[in-house]
Amino acid sequence: MTITAAMVKELRETTGAGMMDAKKALTENNGDMQASIDWLRTKGLAKAAKKADRVAAEGLVGVAVADGRGVAVEINSETDFVAKNADFQALVRDVANVALTTGDSVEVVKAAHLNGKTVDDVIQEAIARIGENMTFRRMHLLEGSTVVSYVHNAAADGMGKIGVLVALNGPADKAQAIGKQFAMHIAATNPLSLSEATMDPAVVERELAVQTAKALEENASSAKPKPENVITQNIIPGRMKKYLAENTLLGQAFVINPDLTVEQAAKEAGVEITGYARVAVGEGIEKKEEDFAAEVAKMVQG
Incomplete structure (x- = not known):
């Protein structure tokens, strides 16, 4: 019996066996799918399929x-x-x-x-x-x-x-x-x-929305609320600058020397992180x- 690529594919998907093992099983069993599955099981080559639904973390x-x-x-x-x-x-x-x-x-x-x-x-x-x-x-x-x-x-x-x-x-x-x-x-x-320029715009937009809502809510509940332009032009941009510095590699304080940002440490060493x-x-x-x-x-x- 001719063993087709479709038969090999079906057996591989059913058992998780390798391509050559699946082809050999079909050849040994004259194309009988169930007999080929049993053949692979007896050889210990069909284990993979039984384990495919387990979480590998x-x-x-x-x-x-x-x-x-x-x-x-x-x-x-x-x-x-x-x-x-x-x-x-x-x-x-x-x-x-x-x-x-x-x-x-x-x-x-x-x-x-x-x-x-x-x-x-x-x-x-x-x-x-x-x-x-x-x-x-x-x-x-x-x-x-x-x-x-x-x-x-x-x-x-x-x-x-x-x-x-x-x-x-x-x-x-x-x-x-x-x-x-x-x-x-x-x-x-x-x-x-790596930098502010390479950060996902959706992430920046989401953070801006959070910081804006947070700043406005804090101001509304404050005993001495600030003018809205102070919130939008100073406080929110300041918080975004801090967020970007903490979450971009080049803007972070270098753990080996926190007095320098990573970007500054790279420049001092005469290199550029790409x-x-x-x-x-x-x-x-x-x-x-x-x-x-x-x-x-x-x-x-x-």
Whole structure:
């Protein structure tokens, strides 16, 4: 019987098995879909599909840098135990290295080859082997004259809970030295954007609306209300200036020397920050809270 691409696709979607494994199962079972599913289950290659609905909010961020190019990838697992697994850590390292050389998006990297298979297939095999759902959730690519990386809460070399990339112009030795400090600063402060010019206008507009309403309400309830023009021309602009300074990288007080802004510290070092990326594990994932005893009981029962 001829095994078609549509049959392979259907079996992959049903079982979560890799493409070559799905094709082999269909070949071994003369195209019988149910028999192929059972064949994959007996080989331990259909585990992934059963785990696909589990929330994967733990994991690691892996970073890799070479020749003015840096990448940060986030691969999630269900538990922190797996993040400490050498097999999982090797997967994160391998995917980061593939992304550094071939990728500009998660989908492109998933389709790229790693040890003779696609990255997506390698991840699916790791799910079956390790026994937890995993997701290659996102990646950030950064390019510049010099790109510096930093990992916070490192679990192993080049990977941890927070990964930061910073791109700089200027002398490479100076950029490398202070770039690491800027990366540590970004890990600690989590700025919303590089500068006021690069901040999302919707975010600025929303904050302006909040500060305007707050200032007007405070003034209305004050025993000595100020003229409205003082509120609109002085107080609200002053609060917005403070907000932008606290939430833009270049405007923030430099954690290594709070007397300087990051922008001033860069100028003193003879460099310019042109971009950055900060990736934290599980950011934005809604995770169901469970107590530890319940989690262990669930694992034992599963």
